Amino acid sequence: MTNLHPVVARVTERIARRSKDSRARYLDMLDRETDRHSDRSFLSCSNLAHGFAASGEDKPAIASGRAINLGIVTAYNDMLSAHQPYGRYPEQMKLFAREIGATAQVAGGVPAMCDGVTQGFDGMELSLFSRDVIALSTGVALSHAMFDGMALLGICDKIVPGLVIGALRFGHLPAVFVPAGPMPSGISNKEKQKVRQLYAEGKVGREELLASESASYHSAGTCTFYGTANSNQMMMEMMGLHVPGASFIPPNTPLRQALTRAATHRLAQITRKGSDHRPMGKVVDEKAIVNAIAGLLATGGSTNHAIHLPAMARAAGIIVDWEDFDALSAVVPLITRVYPNGAGDVNHFHAAGGMAWVVRELLDAGLAHGDVLTIAEGGMAAYAQEPVLENDTLTWKPAPAHSGDDAMLRPVTNPFLPDGGMRLVQGNVGRGTFKTSAVDEQRWTIEAPCRVFDTQEGVIQAFAAGELDGDVVVVVRFQGPRANGMPELHKLTPPLGVLQDRGHKVALVTDGRMSGASGKVPAAIHVTPEALAGGPLAYLRDGDVVRLSAVDGSLSTTADLAGRDPAPPPPPAFGMGRELFAMFRNSASSAETGGSAVLEVAGL
Structure with a gap:
């Protein structure tokens, strides 16, 4: 086995040291829950009767207590293309479970909202905290203690992180994530x-x-650009929570169904009653989190995971910060270019070699941990293979020896960029993330007078009026978790892109979010402390010169902020249910610690 890169080893050790006490408490909880809730025998007859009353032909097996019973938590709805295929999964999975003498029940549903639908409108302010709602909903679904394993059906931006957070609190059980795949490619990006x-x-x-x-x-399946949803799928592979190679197989195909069948069978095998017990809380450890970060950097994935990964890690007692991302980014090269970092989409990526190629390259270079527990046999090496159907039988073959498209996928020895393109920037304006992988290197340093806005609508209006037609750092504040739920500001990408194409030096600085779908404009995002918490953004004024540089990691201003009063925050939001989320906003942690109210209040 290739020796682990010394920086990867150091970061992993640093995370383990930092997490020693919290991880120990988590593992102690797993032991206690295993002792208390290892099977359904502790439930009374009345409890059990309620739990299988409507189970039809599965009732005798569940009642016996001997059969493995799998709990399905689903994010199905048929308004969102990515989740529409899940409608038929539960019935299929029940049949697959019966093939091996197991049973399956839908434990519960979780909401699934789409940033693409709510982008730029009031509903977007519910988006980040929908992750906490999903975590809570997952907990409710699993609270009945009827299940030996968790089948988690989710794809998109907040859904997968929310499912991970909720399921990890039941980490004494094994878990398998079951994806649905991307839609076919449409017009060119x-x-x-x-x-x-x-x-x-x-x-x-x-x-x-x-x-x-x-x-x-245009059809059922995940959007094909490499944003947060598809970055989620990559991370589930890198964390060993998928059947190998499951991420990017299209829906409604024989191979997709074969992978769902394999996921059901494997989940039964890794339960305590099965032959190969692998509880989720042991699979998701410090090494798995580092592997997820390495995969994110190598593929130019969504910057939203600078928020989601710390939150997911906290649910397992693991403490990760942006310095860990920054240190790993310095040594993990960018080996893929998928839109918006390149021309092709995730279907082209998969055809060129896909996740099997990425995993093989990272393992061979010592940039990912191979000696980890995954839901598959063989550790991470199993994920350096791609699934195929041969005579209607599911099997796996090694990743291709050569890239099918070197404009999209390259070896570690000949990367697109020598680093992972996710850099920590900090200074007297705060601390944020700069995704360089989508930005021309000539624009990695921008210094210009700023224009300060409290809403993205204000930016769009100023653009339409011609007020931004020059070198400018656009500052959009009061967009953090505590202010308004940290909505994505992706609606700003087209006008800022127009200004940049006109030859101006343009940058965005915000305590809000921009996803992996964000474009070519340099940006410091997730800036913390956020303006509402008294962060420096609240003290900036129009005309202050702001410097943003990924070269030296700076985010600073020459203005003297000390003698100023902070700008007043906008009034609390009402309408579109935003008032119901006030408790989340009031309790949210910083972006760097995951922007979660649930984890913060729980003391995790």
């Missing part, structure tokens, strides 16, 4: 981006824009 910018400039109308968007997002 370059064409879609062009139409968006033309619309921002007023050169095409809404009808042309809608036609373009509909040609891109």
